[in-house]
Amino acid sequence: PRKTSPGTGITVDASIEKMFRLVLDRYYVNDKGHSLPYAHRRFIDMFEAANPNVQPEDYPTITQLRYFYHREYENADRIRLRANKISYQKDIRPLIGTATAGVAGPGSRYEIDATIADVYLLSADRQRVIGRPTLYVVVDVFSRMVAGFYIGLENPSYVTAMSALATSMSDKCELCARYGAEITPEQWPTVGVPDAILADRGELLGHQIESLEKAFGVRIETTPPYRGDAKGIVERYFRTLQAEFKPFTPGVVTGTKVRKQGGKDYRLDATLTLDDFTQIMVASILHRNQYAVLSKYDRDPDMPNDMALTPLNIWNWGIENRTGRLKNVSEQALRIALLPRQKVYLSDLGVSCFGAYYTSKELLASGWLHRNGDRKVTGLQAAYDPAVADHIYLFPEKDSSEYWVCSLTDRSRQFRGKSMWELWASQEEQRKATSAAKVAETTSKRDLENLVINTIKNAERSRPAINKQQSKAETVRGIRDNRKQERDAQRAEQTKARQPDNSKPKSDVTYLHGKPDDGAFPDFLDELFGDDE
Numbered sequence: 001p002r003k004t005s006p007g008t009g010i011t012v013d014a015s016i017e018k019m020f021r022l023v024l025d026r027y028y029v030n031d032k033g034h035s036l037p038y039a040h041r042r043f044i045d046m047f048e049a050a051n052p053n054v055q056p057e058d059y060p061t062i063t064q065l066r067y068f069y070h071r072e073y074e075n076a077d078r079i080r081l082r083a084n085k086i087s088y089q090k091d092i093r094p095l096i097g098t099a100t101a102g103v104a105g106p107g108s109r110y111e112i113d114a115t116i117a118d119v120y121l122l123s124a125d126r127q128r129v130i131g132r133p134t135l136y137v138v139v140d141v142f143s144r145m146v147a148g149f150y151i152g153l154e155n156p157s158y159v160t161a162m163s164a165l166a167t168s169m170s171d172k173c174e175l176c177a178r179y180g181a182e183i184t185p186e187q188w189p190t191v192g193v194p195d196a197i198l199a200d201r202g203e204l205l206g207h208q209i210e211s212l213e214k215a216f217g218v219r220i221e222t223t224p225p226y227r228g229d230a231k232g233i234v235e236r237y238f239r240t241l242q243a244e245f246k247p248f249t250p251g252v253v254t255g256t257k258v259r260k261q262g263g264k265d266y267r268l269d270a271t272l273t274l275d276d277f278t279q280i281m282v283a284s285i286l287h288r289n290q291y292a293v294l295s296k297y298d299r300d301p302d303m304p305n306d307m308a309l310t311p312l313n314i315w316n317w318g319i320e321n322r323t324g325r326l327k328n329v330s331e332q333a334l335r336i337a338l339l340p341r342q343k344v345y346l347s348d349l350g351v352s353c354f355g356a357y358y359t360s361k362e363l364l365a366s367g368w369l370h371r372n373g374d375r376k377v378t379g380l381q382a383a384y385d386p387a388v389a390d391h392i393y394l395f396p397e398k399d400s401s402e403y404w405v406c407s408l409t410d411r412s413r414q415f416r417g418k419s420m421w422e423l424w425a426s427q428e429e430q431r432k433a434t435s436a437a438k439v440a441e442t443t444s445k446r447d448l449e450n451l452v453i454n455t456i457k458n459a460e461r462s463r464p465a466i467n468k469q470q471s472k473a474e475t476v477r478g479i480r481d482n483r484k485q486e487r488d489a490q491r492a493e494q495t496k497a498r499q500p501d502n503s504k505p506k507s508d509v510t511y512l513h514g515k516p517d518d519g520a521f522p523d524f525l526d527e528l529f530g531d532d533e
Contacts, residue, residue: 007057012064019046020060020068029073040065105322106315107194109141109221111234112164114156118242120251120270121277129270132253133277136164137241139234140190141198142318144294145311146237146285147190148172151278158209159386161199162338165212169193170331179279181286188289189315192326193334196221211383215337215401216329241284249280336393336403339383344394346377350409353382353392354420355427358406363394382406386420 012020023046028039040062047059103109117135122128136150148168154160167175172188185191196219212218251270272280294309302321307313342353346368350357363369368377383393383403393403408416415423 005057005061007055010054010058010060012060012068015050016047016060017068019043019050020065021072022046024065024069024073028069029077036066036069037062103142106140106142106145106318107190107192107326108323109196109198110138110147110165110168110194111141111198112136112138112161112168113200113234113238114150114160114164115238117151117277118253119249119272119277120253120267122270122273124273124275126273129267130274133274134160135238135241135281136160137234137237138164138168139237140194140311140315141233142322143311143315144233144237144297145190145289145315147194149281149285151274151281153274159340162340165197166335166338169329169334176282176286179275179282181282183286187286187312189312189319190326192328193218194326195219198222211337211341214399215333216327241281241288333401336383337401339385339393341381341383342392344380344382344392346380349411351380351382351392351394351406353384354423356389356412356415356423357409358382358392358394358412359409360394360404360406362396362404363406366396384420389415389418389420389423 010016020043023039023043026039027034027042028036043065044059047054048056114134114136116132118132120132121130123130130153133151133153134156136156137146138148139145140147148164148166150160150164150167152160152163168190169192171185171191173183173185176183176188193216198221200222209220213220249272251266251272253266289311291310294311294314297309297314299309303317307317344351344353346352347357348369350359350369351363359369379398381395381398383395385391390408392406394406395403415426418426
């Protein structure tokens with residue numbers, strides 16, 4: 001019996017348990033986010049409809065519902081069912097596996113991901129705040145070594161991802177020297193093409209990456225949507241990498257984007273330029289690759305106990321004792337394979353790519369550009385470097401690595417020395433200017449047409465009636481004489497208009513040695529021009 005609540009209560013029988021399970025499944029044991037009291041109120045609605053004679057104080061209580069819930073639903077099921085599938089897979093499910101167990105050695109799988117760095121930067125002249133840079137990182141799963149990176153102002157995309165991958169597969173000595181770090185190839189040995197690349201679906205999905213797959217046999221793996229945990233190594237590295245500079249760097253993003261009243265706007269503290277930030281990142285990556293101790297790294301059974309677990313040591317041990325998976329390829333071939341592709345078209349002016357025209361000696365020798373030739377070649381593709389508009393790399397055959405280096409023609413000389421980004425911006429500006437000019441042209445054309453129409457109407461109204469007594473032959477026969485008369489009248493009118501103003505009376509001139517000869521030129525117009533129609 002109840003001690004404080006009114007009523008005597010009711011025993012939970014099979015029918016009530018059935019209602020309990022129904023409301024729990026519908027309102028509580030799912031990802032809709034309803035509370036248990038809400039589910040109990042829905043149970044009361046159901047119970048009241050089925051038992052109209054029971055007094056409200058005797059309805060089953062929320063305590064009875066809670067007891068049934070904990071008795072009938074296992075703890076693991078309660079956690080799993082209350083979370084949505086994405087959150088459960090990403091943040092809640094138990095982690096019993098390890099990424100290292102799924103790779104055979106260095107270069108078996110690279111993970112690539114991007115983030116927006118938590119720091120605001122200044123322009124190169126340190127006069128303007130330019131926002132936060134994009135940071136791409138490529139990490140080797142086996143050794144946890146950073147194989148490559150991209151730092152810039154371009155948004156995450158295929159182009160920037162390819163830039164990071166190109167860095168990861170090529171020698172980094174020159175790149176490091178550019179930012180003040182002199183290294184040897186042994187200090188950053190990740191040179192070559194890996195077996196597999198794991199990335200988000202949006203970055204490496206589609207036909208653009210097919211060239212890398214076909215040319216070098218790289219396996220492209222993609223993560224499910226909203227599953228950043230599938231690339232846990234590179235995701236964790238973002239936090240580790242930024243933690244090394246955030247305590248010291250002005251302009252770092254704080255916990256909230258909304259500045260409280262009287263607070264300080266961290267964007268105004270921006271001090272570093274893009275080059276400064278890149279220099280810090282390069283130094284941080286070199287430090288982590290060579291000296292960071294991976295205390296939680298899951299060793300293979302045959303790894304020596306006296307080996308310090310740094311990424312470089314693990315990499316070198318894996319190369320010696322595991323299958324080294326990196327494939328050495330030509331740097332130029334790798335660069336071309338990683339460049340973005342664009343469908344191009346043949347015309348009399350050359351190969352059209354983004355509205356600019358290109359040609360090459362191979363293209364001219366092929367006869368494809370001859371105007372009376374057989375131009376049935378379609379479906380051509382070309383690779384392009386977004387930083388350089390002067391050249392494209394045309395692939396004359398589908399699924400072939402052969403390419404022709406094509407240069408801008410004189411017709412497109414305005415784009416020489418520019419980047420593709422500048423080409424696109426210039427074309428956009430030209431389109432806007434042309435659209436504005438078209439409006440003015442249409443207005444002027446309409447005014448011209450109205451003038452022509454009105455002039456013709458006025459001329460038709462002013463024309464006298466046709467002389468029916470004069471035959472058509474007589475009318476035509478008089479054209480030459482009529483032309484001469486009209487021309488003479490026109491000449492007389494022009495002569496009169498060009499004569500000086502004689503309104504002032506001329507003074508009498510007395511010549512001492514006689515009147516000089518008239519030096520005016522004779523009129524030979526009639527002799528020069530005949531009276532032909």
